[in-house]
Amino acid sequence: MFAVSRDPFDVTILLRSAAIKPLFARGPSPTFRVFLAALAALGLILADHRHQHLAMVRSALAFVTYPIQYAADQPSALVRMTREQFASTDELRDENLLLHRENLLLKARVQQFEALEAENIRLRDLLGSSLDLGERVVIAEIMAIELAPYRQQVMVNKGTKSGVFVGQPVLDANAVMGQVVSASPFSSIVLLITDADHALPVEINRNGLRTIAAGTGLSEGLELLYIPKNADVRVGDLLVTSGMDGRFPAGYPVARVTTVRQDPDNPFTTVIAEPTARLDRSREVLLVWNLSETSRQQALAGDAPQSRGTE
Numbered sequence: 626m627f628a629v630s631r632d633p634f635d636v637t638i639l640l641r642s643a644a645i646k647p648l649f650a651r652g653p654s655p656t657f658r659v660f661l662a663a664l665a666a667l668g669l670i671l672a673d674h675r676h677q678h679l680a681m682v683r684s685a686l687a688f689v690t691y692p693i694q695y696a697a698d699q700p701s702a703l704v705r706m707t708r709e710q711f712a713s714t715d716e717l718r719d720e721n722l723l724l725h726r727e728n729l730l731l732k733a734r735v736q737q738f739e740a741l742e743a744e745n746i747r748l749r750d751l752l753g754s755s756l757d758l759g760e761r762v763v764i765a766e767i768m769a770i771e772l773a774p775y776r777q778q779v780m781v782n783k784g785t786k787s788g789v790f791v792g793q794p795v796l797d798a799n800a801v802m803g804q805v806v807s808a809s810p811f812s813s814i815v816l817l818i819t820d821a822d823h824a825l826p827v828e829i830n831r832n833g834l835r836t837i838a839a840g841t842g843l844s845e846g847l848e849l850l851y852i853p854k855n856a857d858v859r860v861g862d863l864l865v866t867s868g869m870d871g872r873f874p875a876g877y878p879v880a881r882v883t884t885v886r887q888d889p890d891n892p893f894t895t896v897i898a899e900p901t902a903r904l905d906r907s908r909e910v911l912l913v914w915n916l917s918e919t920s921r922q923q924a925l926a927g928d929a930p931q932s933r934g935t936e
Contacts, residue, residue: 761914763787767907768812777820777844778803781910784811789912792872796911800878800901801825801866805912817904818879819844826869827879829862838864838879844904847880849896858885858896874913878902 765781783789785808793805795815803823807814816823821842827849828835834857837850852858862882868875880898888895 762911763789765789765813765910765912767910770905777817777823777840777842777904778806779815779817779910781813781815781912782811783912784809784813786810787912788914789813794873794877794913796877796913797902797907797909798911799903800880801873802902802904802907802910804872815910817844818900818902819847819904824850825873825879826867827864828867829858829882830865831859831862832857834858835867835869838898845899847898847900849882849898850893852894852896854887854892854894856894858882858894860885863901864898 763783765783765787767779768782769780771778781795789805789808791805791808793808795802795804801818803815803817803820805813806816817840818825818838819840819842821840823840825838826835827838836852838847839850841848847864849858849864860882864879864881866873866875866877866879878901880900882896882898884895884897886895
């Protein structure tokens, strides 16, 4: 016969021992579990790398986890928006000032490019004019200008060191401008044809009528002296140098007639002409050396190509 214990504590222990029983009497070791996990991971990596079998799985996981990523990024995005919205007035003012300065610099550079382009065009015009002259010429730049009433003269940056002499003709790319009245080693004074003290022998290119073009002291006007009332002078006639003074070579453009007026009290016809040279706008001028008649004929015949040049 068996003895039955009446101790409640012993009964409880027996019941708990009967209720808790392990599912497996003995499971795999931890090392084997790690090995299986590593082998499975390696297999997944090879399968995804070689055959892209897990692309769909990744897409599904990315779709599932996107709300989580979006929610995690919201605090930093909120901070950035707040910083941009509440940027200080000083920072905006400094940025605006910096952009304004950069804009001014860019505009200045554009102006320099435009000035260089205009200067290039002027120099090309001068070069083309010098090749057409059949004379020896040198290009000079205007340093100073005086266009006060009854005083029309400019200063150029060439002097006796460059061979400049008093009485030397001066032209721009279009026509006669004046002549040198004073020369120093490195600069010269040019009296413009519009000066009240300047007079130039000219002729009408259309009919060969000779006259004197005198300066009026105004940059836009020359007056033709001693034109008879029956002379054939018309508005638009081109005046060229006649070469009668032995200083200006013949045939250079001087001015174009703008006014022909008959005054009852004046025995001569009043004729006003406008210079074709850009007296108030030219930046560079041509100083001309006359060729001798023999050299001129050789140059025209093509026997002396060295007779004309620029310095």
